[in-house]
Amino acid sequence: MPRSKRDKKISLTKTDRKGLAWKQKIIEDIRHCVEKYPNIFVFQVQNMRNSLLKDLRQEWKSNSRFFFGKNRIMQIGLGRSKAEEVEVDLHKLSKRLTGQVGLLFTEKSKEEVLEWAQNYWAIEYARSGFKATETVVLPAGPLEEFTHSIEPHLRSLGMPTKLQKGVVTLYSDYTVCEEGKTLTPEQARILKLIAKPMARFQLTIKCSWTKDTGFELHVEDNINDDDDKTDSGQGDEVEDEEMDQDDSDNEDEDD
Template sequence: MPKSKRDKDVSLTKVKKKTKESKVSLVEAIRVCVDEYKTLFMFTVENMRTTKFVQIRQEFKRDSRFFFGKNNIMAIALGRTPEDEYKDGLHKISKRLVGQCGLMFTNRPINDVIEYFANFKERDYARAGHEVDETITLSEGPLEHFPFSMEPQLRKLGLPTQLQKGVITLYSDFVVCTAGDKLTPDQSRILKLLEKTLATFRVTLIAQWTPERHFEVVGATKTKSKVPRTPTAHKTP
């Protein structure tokens, strides 16, 4: 019986070696950037969206480089302690690499970078697990913006619907979500069908490092206080 082409031995040692090499390569690339670029920013990302982050990369592609999502490797490259940091003050950046965050190396003026990210905010559809700060309610009556063929889908998502003369109709008010809710997959899907964007993609600069001044907290974070938002309610007819 001929041997199957799928019946092949895979060397796990080779796989591990390749992974290790990629990590070493990333460490080296970050350290090269420390030497070559004028400023290092550490940032966090809220409501990450790949397409929108690509947009930022394109904006800065001529004079900057980004590293995102591998906190442990980035911390090793910069150094975790004063004794093993690559250059003075970099271990203070490493300590803040928690959650969805990354590094931005740039030759662009510091104030230009800070201003850009302060103004870059884009709304998007909230995903399951996102905590909303708005209450969305659908009023009893026809949902004329939906084609009649979607009635079974809406009913499956929990909406109290029925067809009346070929028009999808709610036979009672329906609360899609309440301020403070963590969205379920069904709620997230309903909001997308209603074209309600309740999430905001933003990048927040936390700290910066330069060879001359070493580590600094980004100016905006020193005085910025978090003011609690008052939940708002929207009733969609």
Template sequence: MPKSKRDRQVTLSKTKKKGREHKETIVNTIRQAAEDYSSAYVFSFENMRNHKFKEFREQLKSNSRFFLGSNKVMQIALGRSESDEIRPGLHKISKVLHGDAGLCFTNLPKEEVERLFNEYEEYDFARTGSISTEKVELKEGPLEQFSHEMEPFLRKQGMPVRLNKGVIELVSDFLVCDEGKPLSPESARILRLLGTKMASFRLHLICRWSPGDFEQYAPGPDDSGVESS
């Protein structure tokens, strides 16, 4: 009886025993998922928010399994060529596992997966260095949304403020951020205080694999040699 490719021993990078065992566990878990689920998808993400992704994953946990982490380990688990792939065609999705990407095994119909990923979008507060999606400017006058205890903190963020009869007052117009420009640490903090969410956490499907079928939705960072069948 031929030996299953899933049982093949794989040599990982030379690390401490605990780290190596952890990688081997991930490899074996991915290989088991490849046997247990009917299809696999590679997806990319932008503005990742761990708590939001956890919620999305929880919605699908009854019929799907997600993997994020070392792309190299995931590639090793799937196989990086026809000669070492664990199921026919899986090396094709291995080739597009680069950059900010993840792996999803699922038993859901193709149309349902496409709908879930395409419709998913969650907004959150932008972080330092993110590109501002709009211009935010505060006009001179009272800032009644802030309590008087906030005045020293706002001043440290560069805002021209003062206390006037217990009310924080902006003594001149203040530009928090300009559209298309990176956010400074101070701008990011002020936007959070204002409740302004500029970061859009989204998931994008790159490709799909199922036995005997491969479909590429979008070009990956390096999709050379990947062909649809």
């Protein structure tokens, strides 16, 4: 049998990876934004969703710029110490770039951004590891919202289902999750299948810096601003691949 033309071996050593040039571009973009925008905010994300962050980027595109990626790279862009900072007190923002956080450069006033962040949220489906906000129990009986073809999948997730005259049916009551308990991957999938969102995508403004008033802390922490040592950026590994993708999308956007 002749060998298929599609049957080709690709060496992974030849695939492109984001290297020094990519990191340097982000650093330069951040420094450019420091000059361009009068206000900078460090925001923390709860229940991160790439699609919602991309929507925000699009919505704020005309007068703002979001960065959400490698914390250490963003720290270098702002300056990790008094000696490195590109503007006075920007190293204080760098110290707070830990965990799932990002930078917002904007022409909008501090008051506008704080009010918007306080009122903005979006409901999303919970992922595994999330603590259930309520107890969800499905009563025995037909599940008419599902087609017969999905019944094996429901069974594989642990649901006591069967086909009865071509209709997916629960043959006993089934507790999907209990309030306060951590969701398993199977439970998270079931909640999505039954259209039961529990998580909130939300942003919290940790601190800000403006060209007029300088640095301001909005969420109390135990970081010593007098200490010239900067956090190593722990927390970068959380959803690392998604964050990297977000940064590459961000760099493709026009200022």
